[in-house]
Amino acid sequence: xxxxxSKIRMTGKLLSSKEISxxxxxxxxxxxxxxxxxxxxxxxxxxxxxxxxxxxxxDEKIRRGDSLLPLEGIPMSLxxxxxxxxxxxxxxxxxxxxxxPIYNATVWNLLKQQNSVLLGKTNMDEFAMGSSSETSxxxxxxxxxxxxxxxxxxSGGAAASVSGNIAVFGxxxxxGGSIRQPASFCGVVGLKPTYGTVSRYGLIxxxxxxxxxxxxxxxxxxxxxxxxxxxxYDPMDSTSQGKKQSAAAxxxxxxxxxxxxxxxxxxxxxxxxxxxxxxxxxxxxxxxGAEIVECSISELKYGLPVYYILACAEASSNLxxxxxxxxxxxxxxxxxxxxxxxxxxxxxxxAEVKHRILLGTYVLSAGYYDAYYKKAxxxxxxxxxxxxxxxxxxxxxxxxxVPMTSFPCGQTVKDAIQTYQTDxxxxxxxxxxxxxxxxxxxxxxxGLPIGLQLIGNNFCEATIxxxxxxxxxxxxxDTYKAVDMGVTL
Ligand code: GLN
Numbered sequence: 001x002x003x004x005x006s007k008i009r010m011t012g013k014l015l016s017s018k019e020i021s022x023x024x025x026x027x028x029x030x031x032x033x034x035x036x037x038x039x040x041x042x043x044x045x046x047x048x049x050x051x052x053x054x055x056x057x058x059d060e061k062i063r064r065g066d067s068l069l070p071l072e073g074i075p076m077s078l079x080x081x082x083x084x085x086x087x088x089x090x091x092x093x094x095x096x097x098x099x100x101p102i103y104n105a106t107v108w109n110l111l112k113q114q115n116s117v118l119l120g121k122t123n124m125d126e127f128a129m130g131s132s133s134e135t136s137x138x139x140x141x142x143x144x145x146x147x148x149x150x151x152x153x154x155s156g157g158a159a160a161s162v163s164g165n166i167a168v169f170g171x172x173x174x175x176g177g178s179i180r181q182p183a184s185f186c187g188v189v190g191l192k193p194t195y196g197t198v199s200r201y202g203l204i205x206x207x208x209x210x211x212x213x214x215x216x217x218x219x220x221x222x223x224x225x226x227x228x229x230x231x232x233y234d235p236m237d238s239t240s241q242g243k244k245q246s247a248a249a250x251x252x253x254x255x256x257x258x259x260x261x262x263x264x265x266x267x268x269x270x271x272x273x274x275x276x277x278x279x280x281x282x283x284x285x286x287x288x289g290a291e292i293v294e295c296s297i298s299e300l301k302y303g304l305p306v307y308y309i310l311a312c313a314e315a316s317s318n319l320x321x322x323x324x325x326x327x328x329x330x331x332x333x334x335x336x337x338x339x340x341x342x343x344x345x346x347x348x349x350x351a352e353v354k355h356r357i358l359l360g361t362y363v364l365s366a367g368y369y370d371a372y373y374k375k376a377x378x379x380x381x382x383x384x385x386x387x388x389x390x391x392x393x394x395x396x397x398x399x400x401x402v403p404m405t406s407f408p409c410g411q412t413v414k415d416a417i418q419t420y421q422t423d424x425x426x427x428x429x430x431x432x433x434x435x436x437x438x439x440x441x442x443x444x445x446x447g448l449p450i451g452l453q454l455i456g457n458n459f460c461e462a463t464i465x466x467x468x469x470x471x472x473x474x475x476x477x478d479t480y481k482a483v484d485m486g487v488t489l
Pocket of ligand 1: 128129130131153154173174175176177178179206311423
């Protein structure tokens, strides 16, 4: 089956057939960024020089007649919590506003080896804490489908760059849904890999036992291509295992007889439009020959408290390093060391980050550790086992990515608790370390995209990608043309 939705393969073909040079292509993207980014606020740093340098290398290879690697010459973006040597990496926080890393994250090294063209660093919620990218010190990233709505978060800029056609693909990070939720809100594909498949080396930590880097793309095949490129074993990350199988190679398998689990708790309290889209998707899978299995994970109700207790606890420890001494922002006036640290952290961090550091410190403190942190750790084990139980009778689980579509701008800042609750369908996956993908599956009545989530067993990226690919093949009607890619030939 050749669905021809792969923007990466399409771009690669244009380059190797010399229809456009990599330098021309890169310049087109940079021009488009200049125009579109004023509205979308997807990029917080634009790396034109770096991009053109890689483009020259690619053009040189093409001139020599060398064949190109899958991601060679492809214009892309990196979330601003992925370390890039000598390129500003801020986590969209004032505390890192002038931070230039002295080393590259492994994922960026892997893409650099392929001569992928880095267009810039994308906007995000400060330290990846949020669901709208509005906690960014640069202001939020807007939704390309409706600029009165948010792009989502925390990888809002990454999703907006891909959906707004100012990057062919982007890398985001997902601690509790931050790849899948913005992908769902912006109508693109987002893959959160199994914990341990993609190296976290050089990813600025939020909650280390949940964090995972993954691709945001415009097609399932592209997600598989990027996943294959970045899911390598890395001795620099002690939790690294690498991928167990190639994802792109497994995309054409028939899914007749595949057992798709519907966990009933995932369908409670979801918007009507989302419910309708889910029902249609389930019907499509039935027609593709899948077997629908009804099941239940009553423990899912613990998902949000478990996630917010553990993630905040880990964040409070991880963010202890920003003290004004080693690197990052430091207040200019202070009396002594204590005051310097206190003022630096008070001024350098935004409200949401401070809120979570306080919460995390509280649940770890003597006297409360057993009541909150330990209990949450125990419940994490319970949720892991509940998923194991479901995967004994199902190959994958189908669920909404988010119970609703993109929120209007400004709403998340007003109501933090309600915003946390919108993570209900994404956080269980991170608690259990499982892989999951969000793919577009229709529109609500306001014309905003809806996302369908497919969850797999550990290291079964190939299975969910294949199931997503089969769905895309029968539901998607558009095909990319060069003109859609911002390329004028
Ligand atoms: N919205 C979630 C949070 O605020 C998830 C963030 C993430 O995955 N980085 O923590």
